[in-house]
Amino acid sequence: MTNRYSYQYYQKRFQSFSEAPCLYCPGNCITSCPTFTQTRNTLYSPLGYTRSLDIAVDKCLKCWRCTFSCPVEYPLSILVERAAERCREKCFGYVIIKDGGKYLVGELEYVNRMKVFSEKVGLGIVALDYVSSLENRDSSVSMEEKDMIGYSPEVSFLLGVPHYTEVIYEFTGNLDITIKLHLPCLLLPRETEILSSLEKTGVTVEEIVKDVCIRIENTGEKLKDLYTLCPRALETGAKLLDDLLIQLIGT
Numbered sequence: 001m002t003n004r005y006s007y008q009y010y011q012k013r014f015q016s017f018s019e020a021p022c023l024y025c026p027g028n029c030i031t032s033c034p035t036f037t038q039t040r041n042t043l044y045s046p047l048g049y050t051r052s053l054d055i056a057v058d059k060c061l062k063c064w065r066c067t068f069s070c071p072v073e074y075p076l077s078i079l080v081e082r083a084a085e086r087c088r089e090k091c092f093g094y095v096i097i098k099d100g101g102k103y104l105v106g107e108l109e110y111v112n113r114m115k116v117f118s119e120k121v122g123l124g125i126v127a128l129d130y131v132s133s134l135e136n137r138d139s140s141v142s143m144e145e146k147d148m149i150g151y152s153p154e155v156s157f158l159l160g161v162p163h164y165t166e167v168i169y170e171f172t173g174n175l176d177i178t179i180k181l182h183l184p185c186l187l188l189p190r191e192t193e194i195l196s197s198l199e200k201t202g203v204t205v206e207e208i209v210k211d212v213c214i215r216i217e218n219t220g221e222k223l224k225d226l227y228t229l230c231p232r233a234l235e236t237g238a239k240l241l242d243d244l245l246i247q248l249i250g251t
């Protein structure tokens with residue numbers, strides 16, 4: 001699936017890069033950039049990074065926020081990854097942990113969390129391991145993409161499949177709860193779909209926070225009262241929405 005929410009889409013944009021260079025427009029990207037909002041220094045913003053890849057390699061978080069807000073979708077993250085020579089080919093080894101009609105797909109490190117969640121919503125489980133080169137690849141993901149649902153923002157973005165919050169209403173009754181939600185970087189373009197799906201399942205979002213990136217220091221305090229969708233944010237002490245859903249589903 002090559003939709004606007006997927007890494008593959010931006011890879012294609014990168015290939016036609018010369019047709020869509022940075023316009024050096026007034027910089028729609030700047031205020032979306034966590035390293036700029038933290039430092040207020042344009043050197044540490046997409047404008048600075050497009051002028052100095054050396055600085056970008058060191059400082060850019062490759063969070064994709066600037067690309068999502070850019071009129072020409074300038075794929076700075078790919079440029080920086082390539083400059084740093086650590087742009088992995090996006091391929092995976094995978095293990096089917098549990099069979100199912102549809103599969104919850106997430107990184108191997110989250111497999112125990114996925115087991116608990118999939119038990120509640122009746123999904124199979126696929127655990128992915130990022131593989132850095134084709135030579136080391138165990139297998140490629142060959143399941144029909146329509147059967148796959150991403151557990152983490154990274155997996156949804158890299159495989160171009162729906163994040164579980166976009167389809168959660170298919171698996172639950174009315175949960176009747178109001179929450180404050182943190183939207184992670186890679187899910188920013190999916191905000192409409194996520195909010196609409198949560199609403200259908202009775203989850204009202206009274207406040208949505210989109211300007212916090214967990215790669216910036218001291219984000220834990222900002223996430224304290226929010227539910228987030230990014231398992232990596234657990235390291236900051238944040239609460240995950242899937243933990244709340246697990247408690248509510250079937251009660």
Ligand code: SF4
Nearest residue numbers: 022023025028029070
């Ligand atoms: S990266 Fe995009 S938004 Fe930022 S200055 Fe260039 S064209 Fe404008």
Ligand code: SF4
Nearest residue numbers: 033060061063064066
């Ligand atoms: S990828 Fe993130 S950190 Fe890097 S320039 Fe873009 S918005 Fe800033």
